[in-house]
Amino acid sequence: MGDYEELLKRGMKGVPSRETEVDRFEMPMFRVQKSGSRSVLVNFSEVADALRRDRKHLMKFLLKELATSGEAKGTCLEVQGVFSTDAVNKKLEKYVDSYVKCPECGKHDTNLVKEKGFFLLKCEVCGARESVGRV
Numbered sequence: 001m002g003d004y005e006e007l008l009k010r011g012m013k014g015v016p017s018r019e020t021e022v023d024r025f026e027m028p029m030f031r032v033q034k035s036g037s038r039s040v041l042v043n044f045s046e047v048a049d050a051l052r053r054d055r056k057h058l059m060k061f062l063l064k065e066l067a068t069s070g071e072a073k074g075t076c077l078e079v080q081g082v083f084s085t086d087a088v089n090k091k092l093e094k095y096v097d098s099y100v101k102c103p104e105c106g107k108h109d110t111n112l113v114k115e116k117g118f119f120l121l122k123c124e125v126c127g128a129r130e131s132v133g134r135v
């Protein structure tokens, strides 16, 4: 019986504990291509889907932050002006901080819902409900 317990202990060693488990969230990144005097976020809809956010909401935020105009074309977002990949992704980080990341537990498994004209960030992990400003 002692040997069996020893084996069991040894077997357990390779199993990572819950504490060391990392956040499953992977920050999506925009791929930006220059097109004349415009910049095209070629994987725009993919990023919005990965964040589980409304494309229009994300688009509105980006256009405001970049102080430009633009329009969705298929799965891309085309904006006026030349922006570097870095510059656009910095804005995306800001968006994630404001509208995706739970302010209570820091997880990204959240939903953005509109309630009585307000936007609420609801966390699926800890149940926090935070009102967030309009874009």
Ligand SMILES: [Zn+2]
Binding pocket: 102, 103, 104, 105, 106, 107, 123, 124, 125, 126, 127, 128
């Ligand atoms: Zn939370």
